[in-house]
Amino acid sequence: MKALSEITRLIKKNKTFLIVSHLNPDGDSAGSCIALALGLKKIGKTAFILNKDHLPKTLKFLPFSNLFNRLPKGRLREFDVLFLLDCNSADRTGIKIPKAKNIVVIDHHIQHKKMQDAGCRMQDKRCDRNTEPKPDIEWIETNASATGELVYKLLEALHIPLDKGTASNLYTAIFTDTGGFRYSNTTPESLLIASNLIVAGADPWQAAREIYEKMSFNRMKLLTLCLRTLKKQDGVAWVAVTHDMFEKTGTSVQDTEYFANYPRKIEGVEVSVFFRQNREEQFKVSMRSNGKVNVADICALFGGGGHSNAAGCTVHGTLKEVQKKLLKAVKEAIKQK
Numbered sequence: 297m298k299a300l301s302e303i304t305r306l307i308k309k310n311k312t313f314l315i316v317s318h319l320n321p322d323g324d325s326a327g328s329c330i331a332l333a334l335g336l337k338k339i340g341k342t343a344f345i346l347n348k349d350h351l352p353k354t355l356k357f358l359p360f361s362n363l364f365n366r367l368p369k370g371r372l373r374e375f376d377v378l379f380l381l382d383c384n385s386a387d388r389t390g391i392k393i394p395k396a397k398n399i400v401v402i403d404h405h406i407q408h409k410k411m412q413d414a415g416c417r418m419q420d421k422r423c424d425r426n427t428e429p430k431p432d433i434e435w436i437e438t439n440a441s442a443t444g445e446l447v448y449k450l451l452e453a454l455h456i457p458l459d460k461g462t463a464s465n466l467y468t469a470i471f472t473d474t475g476g477f478r479y480s481n482t483t484p485e486s487l488l489i490a491s492n493l494i495v496a497g498a499d500p501w502q503a504a505r506e507i508y509e510k511m512s513f514n515r516m517k518l519l520t521l522c523l524r525t526l527k528k529q530d531g532v533a534w535v536a537v538t539h540d541m542f543e544k545t546g547t548s549v550q551d552t553e554y555f556a557n558y559p560r561k562i563e564g565v566e567v568s569v570f571f572r573q574n575r576e577e578q579f580k581v582s583m584r585s586n587g588k589v590n591v592a593d594i595c596a597l598f599g600g601g602g603h604s605n606a607a608g609c610t611v612h613g614t615l616k617e618v619q620k621k622l623l624k625a626v627k628e629a630i631k632q633k
């Protein structure tokens with residue numbers, strides 16, 4: 297593969313690396329970043345991870361999680377190579393991209409410019425890639441279940457042996473993005489790689505317990521408040537979390553992870569929508585599809601994106617206004633199927 301060999305060549309001839317990923321890091325972005333940093337350090341390189349947000353509590357169990365967002369003291373000097381992992385545009389990082397001699401994208405999301413073709417509105421500044429630094433190499437495989445798969449292949453191509461720490465990070469990356477190997481993006485290859493990662497020391501039960509089988513009491517209380525808002529109509533079901541629910545239960549945004557999946561479990565539901573209050577009049581919207589409707593296309597209409605079965609966008613307005621707009625778009629998409 298051309299991009300992969302170009303990346304290995306670039307790594308071999310350079311010394312300092314900065315690894316950046318999308319805001320609100322998830323298991324795939326965090327696991328991929330940490331595994332890549334560990335791999336680069338193993339072959340004598342300097343590597344740092346930069347993210348707009350802290351690692352969520354639920355991912356603190358990852359080995360070497362202390363590498364996440366631990367930057368060199370003083371001003372950031374120019375790095376030889378900047379990696380953009382698990383995203384392919386600067387706006388997904390939420391930060392101004394630091395200077396680097398080379399920019400490399402490793403990702404499995406559909407590209408923003410392709411989303412533009414799919415109907416992303418030009419007046420939305422999120423669509424404007426002209427102001428963004430242009431990557432020198434883009435390795436984007438939308439068929440990969442997780443960016444962790446690509447990092448696995450990269451480390452393999454560099455002949456870097458897998459240790460337990462790296463294996464656990466990559467296993468968690470693939471495990472979370474496939475929903476615990478349940479989603480339709482699970483492939484023979486993701487399971488094959490996962491198998492090799494277990495051989496190298498990854499612990500499947502630890503990952504399962506930490507990601508899906510563990511919840512603080514307060515988070516469970518938030519979930520019950522959230523599920524009380526459940527509504528269903530014309531093949532779409534939705535729930536919401538507002539600021540006062542966070543206050544009542546002593547929880548935060550991080551505690552809503554996977555809430556978007558619950559309404560999708562309901563029989564007869566094609567799409568589930570989760571509305572999470574960001575600001576007084578702004579909501580983060582997460583959509584999940586059962587496979588018929590491409591929710592990335594719907595979210596692209598509102599300046600967002602993602603995968604066909606899991607996507608999101610941020611929309612301004614009161615909860616009522618946002619729900620009206622979004623649910624109308626979802627119902628139309630369902631009707632067209």
Ligand SMILES: [Mn+2]
Nearest residue numbers: 324382443473
């Ligand atoms: Mn991912």
